Amino acid sequence: MKNFVRNLMIVISALFLLVPSACQKADSITTSKTELTWTRDGGKKTLDITANCEWTVKCPDWITCEPSSGSGSAQVTLRASKNEALERKDIISIAGGTALCQVNVSQAGVDFTASQMLFEFDSDGTPITFTIVSNYDWTIQIPEEASWVSANPKSGTAGETKVTLTPAPITDRTPRDRTFLTVDYGKSFTMLTVSQAMPNDPPGKPVLVSPEDGAKDVKVNVVFNWSEVEDPDGDAVSYRLLISQDGGNTWGNVSTSETSTKYSDKLSKMTDYIWKVEAVDAFGAKTESETRSFTTGDGGAYKDGEISIYQMESAGAPKPIHLIFMGDGFIEEDYEEGGAFDQAVETAVDALFSVEPFPTYRNYFRISTIAVYSQERGATVQKDMSTVKAQVRNTAFSATLEGGSSTGTSCNYDKVFSYALKVPGMSETALDNTTVFLLINVDAYAGTCAMYVSGRSVSMCPMGRDSFRPVVSHEGGGHGFGRLLDEYRYNDAELPADMQNELTYWRGYDPYYGYNIDITGDRSKVHWAHYFTRPGYEAVDMYEGGFLYTRGVWRPEEISCMHDNRAYYNAPSREAIVQRIMKSSGKTFNMNDFISKDKIRKDPTTKANYVEEVAVPFAPPIMIDNMR
Structure with missing residues (x-):
């Protein structure tokens, strides 16, 4: 029995010794597929492994396997990443013991790809290198508008190529906005987008003018004023008025190109506000002013005779130029804040400062309003008119x-001047550089300017439904402030000698008086001859007719505001207006400076195809000699 047991143990031990040797000889690994193919987008596929031993999967770096090892039969999941390059081929190996099984794998590639499609160069012009992968030869086409950028190399053959785009140095302020390069390959193409940031310094810091910090009883329709700022790069600057009634947690804003504006909505009565102004240049650089506070009043009516500042000057000139707006035919209830009178003033101010050169020089002006109660609305009309x-x-x-x-x-x-003299800072001398706008509360096509030799004027502007804005520009901006004369021609005769003498007399006090009219008829002597050879001013010439007569008098352009009330002053008229702005503000007129700022160099209608607007002439100005 003992021998039997001993022999049995020997046999069992021998069998254990034989097992490893038998497994090694029998290692086997097979797969359900011998080839796998993916599209360029990649994705997952499954593979069945049949094995009688432990195994490990080895994949190329663009394929992952889960699980990547195991024992015996199993199913594995293979995931291929998206292929941004050319077609790729490789092998997956499954190894275990002495067994090895391989699966061929491949993935479709692209015909063409660029590692970067959008190129936003910094202001220093740092080059950008990217990679092109293509099955075809390729060429980069650079259009004229993108000639500031170069490519190296500009063309290549099939395969993978590194390309460097380099912007040329910036020598001016011309924006390098987004534009496109075309890359041609095979029978197709793709687009590369290029742009470059400008070297850019922010504009100066706005200085707030009004309302003052801590101001009380501020009107609910207050006009906010601040100083004009300069941009060190010479860029155009716009502004954003920011206003808050919750201590700055939320801000309302109004954008403008001017240095004064109202808030878009009426402010709340008896409310604390803070406000500031943001200056923004054409390339987005910005600066902020200080923050001020104010409190609105009860929103009640203006008192009879009450003077309000609509706009403070902010140009930094030695003296302000006063414009005064008052109304006639407005009764007490029309003087509520934001009421009929305020609306009329706003329309008139907007009309005046919508026609060049007034918008460009707006910050030289101090605008005041005076509430003057009438007993009745309207105006006296001596004869029936179409509207009244x-x-x-x-x-x-x-x-x-x-x-x-x-x-x-x-x-x-x-009486008008007696009220004007109540404006703070006004004097008899200052009044001679002041234009008073009398807004007449009647719907009628009419208007006249009373012009004084000394320079003061009253521009009477009835509020015709369609003529109010033109009458403000013609009577107020043209006659009253610009000291311009009419270019109407309704007397088919030569300018009488007495009118020639009158013109000469007035020019003795003001050489720019009637600067849009000439009586010499001599191209070499006419006072606008300096425009004849200046590029951009081809519309300026000598056109016979003006100052109410068809002969013996000349005007500088075919059409302008002083002829048919259009929103356009001819070049010599703009010059005269700016000359008066400079003189009245205590500055010296400079022709080169005027030209550099002159925004409209010719009438929108050309000399060849101008269209005369149908307009009934306003009455000639009332000429008052207060110097004798």
Whole structure:
């Protein structure tokens, strides 16, 4: 028995010794597929492994396997990443013991690809290198608008190529906005987008003018004013008024190119606000002003005779130029904040400062308004007109329209000036550089300017539904401030000698008086001859007719505001207006500076195809000699 047991143990031990040797000889690994193919987008596939031993999967770096090892039969998941290059081929190996099984794998590639499609160069012009992978020869096409960028190499053969794009040095302020390069390959193409940031310094810091910090009882329709800023790069600057009533947690804003604006909505009554201004240049660089606080009033009516500042000057000139707006035919209830009078002023101011050169020089002006109660709305009209019958009205300044076929208008000029002299900073001397706009509360096509030799004026502007804005530009901007003369021609005759003498007399006090009119007829002597050879001013010439007559008098351009009330002053008229702005503000007029800022060099309608607008002439200005 003992021998039997001993022999059995020997046999069992021998069998254990034989097992490893038998497994090694029998290692086997097979797979369900011998080849796998992916599209260029990649994705997952499964593979069945049949084995009788432990195994490990080895994949190329663009394929992952889960699980990557095991024992016996199993299913593995293979995931291929997206292929951004050319077609790729490789082998997956499954090894275990003495067994080895291989699966061929491949993935479709691209015909063409670039490692970068959008190139935004920094202001220093740092080159950018990227890689092109292509099955075809390729060429980069650079259009004229992108000639500031170069490519190296500009073309290549099939395969993988590194390309460097380099921007040329920036020598001016021309924006290098997004534009496109074309890469041609095979029978197709693709686009590369290029742009470059400008070297850019932010504009100066705005200085707030009004309302003052801590101001009380501020009008709910207050106009905010601040200083004009300069940009060190010479870029155009715009502004954003920011206003908050919750201590700066939230801000409302209004964008403008001017240095004054109202908030888009009426402010709340009896409310604390803070405000500031942001200056932004054409390339997005910005600066912020200080922050100020103010408190609005109760929003009640202006008192009779109350003076309000609509806009403060901010140009930094030695003196402000005063413009004063008052109304006639407005009764007490029209003087509520934001009411009929405020709306009329806003329309008139907008009309004046929408026609060059006034917008460019707006920050030289201090604009004041005066509330003057009339007993009745309207104006006295002596004869029936198309929009209003003959009537008599009791108004503060006795505004009177001749009516009928006449556009003539008059008022009590002395009373107007007596109110104007109440404006802070006003004097008899300052009044001679001041234009007063009398806004007459009647819907009628009419208007006249009372012009004084000394320089003061009253521009009477009835509020015709379609003529209010033109009358402000013609009577106020043209006659009143610009000291321009009419270019109408309704007397088919030569300019009389007495009118020639009158023109010469007035020019003795102001050489720029009637600067849009010439009586020499000599191209070498006419005072706008300096435009004849200046590029951009081809519309300036000598056109016979003006100052109410068809002969013996000349105007500089075919059409302008002083002819048919259009929103356009001819070049010599713009020059005269700017000359008066400089003189009245205590600065010296410089022709080169004027030209550099002149935004409209010719009428939008050319000399060849101008279109005359149909407009009934306003009455000639009332010429008052207060110097004798």
